Amino acid sequence: MSLAVRPVVGRRAKISALGTYVPPQVLTNKDLEKMVDTNDQWIVERTGIKERHVLAAGKGVSDICVEAAKKCLAARGIEPSEVEVIIVGTVTPDMMFPSTACLVQDKIGAKGAWGFDVSAGCSGFVFALQAGVKLVESGAQSKVLVCGADANTRMTDYTDRATCVLFGDGGGAVLIEPAEEGEIGMIDFVHEIDGSGGVSLNLPAGGSLNPSTHETIDKKMHFIHQDGQAVYKFAVRKMAEATTKLLERNGVTGADLGCFIPHQANKRIITSTADRLGMPADRVIINIEKYGNTSAGTIPLAMETAVEEGKLKKGDLVLIAAVGAGFTVGTALLRWEI
Known part of the structure; x- marks a missing residue:
């Protein structure tokens, strides 16, 4: 292998911590068999899915992000107040506005942070990740929390056998920081x-x-x-x-x-x-x-x-x-x- 590492103006960025969360409620293929004309074998053969998690009533995707963010920051050993930016990749925000990033900032107590949402469908986390990386590489920020989460069951029609078997709820968060000497990130x-x-x-x-x-x-x-x-x-x-x-x-x-x-x-x-x-x-x-x-x-x-x-x-x-x-x-x- 001859890895051609892309030059960076300023400094390199890395993922320094990871946290994830899925709601406890599980919806299995057997459960779906009782709801729509489908069966476990058909679902597994065509998609590979056996079960998925469902967000409880009264909760929003911000709550998924919050739980993932808490785990991520705890793994890194830093307080929410140290987070400078929050970027959330999602197409199932709690509401049209304010942004999910705003809701997450308030719920975790990241006082003084700024942030925004990224709407890119299933690529939302990857797009949000790159936005966070560029903020760190530029030197503008040093601790960026990037979340990728969706509550897809909220927009799933459980009478549509073609789509209702596919989607579940959950997500995760990573912290983006400057790479140390000798690290590539x-x-x-x-x-x-x-x-x-x-x-x-x-x-x-x-x-x-x-x-x-x-x-x-x-x-x-x-x-x-x-x-x-x-x-x-x-x-x-x-x-x-x-x-x-x-x-x-x-x-x-x-x-x-x-x-x-x-x-x-x-x-x-x-x-x-x-x-x-x-x-x-x-x-x-x-x-x-x-x-x-x-x-x-x-x-x-x-x-x-x-x-x-x-x-x-x-x-x-x-x-x-x-x-x-x-x-x-x-x-x-x-x-x-x-």
Whole structure:
């Protein structure tokens, strides 16, 4: 391997801590069999999902972020008051405004911090991560809390057998700080958006185009609308293209990676990308069977799984990748420095 580390003006940035959270309530495939015309075998064969977590009534995605943030900051041994910026990747905010970042800031007591939300579908965490990295690399900030979380069950139509089996709730948070001497941290990224794909995966109502009315509710316009085949084809193609581009321009192959942490949307998409990269199966992180698709929450949750399984260790070269509504594509290459 000949890793061409991207030069950085100023300083390098790294992930210094990780925390995750999923709600305790679990919805299994057997539970879904009682709700809609489906069965466990069909769901597992087509998606790899066995169960997913559901956020309790009266809670919002900010509560997922708060629990993950508390674990993240405790792991780093710092107080919330030391956090300078909070960036939240989500498409299921508690409300249209204020931002989820504002709610998280207040709930954890990060007095004096500023922040914002990033709406990039399932690529939300990867996009938010890069925003935090650039703030640290520039020297403008030194402690940026990046959250990726979604409460997808809030916008899932449980009469639609094609989509209701896919989604779950959960997420995670990482702290971005300057890398120490001798550490590499974040190396490079490839991001892309393609708005022509918006018709294939969207939530039609609730915004300025289709404000909430009895008609939009009756037409189920506040639920996820997805053209599964179009999304699948785009995800398979673009995840492979973006990851290949990122590795090639950094002089890296799949065999050089400690692990590959992909967005957990569909097991077949993951294995297809891994095969294109020449990744050994034991270095590909898959936990979709436990959580389903938690959108912006999948990558931090998969990072936690990788650590727990001993597949993500300090010094490992790591590739993360996601494709989401928009369409959005996000990939990043980094050294794990925890």
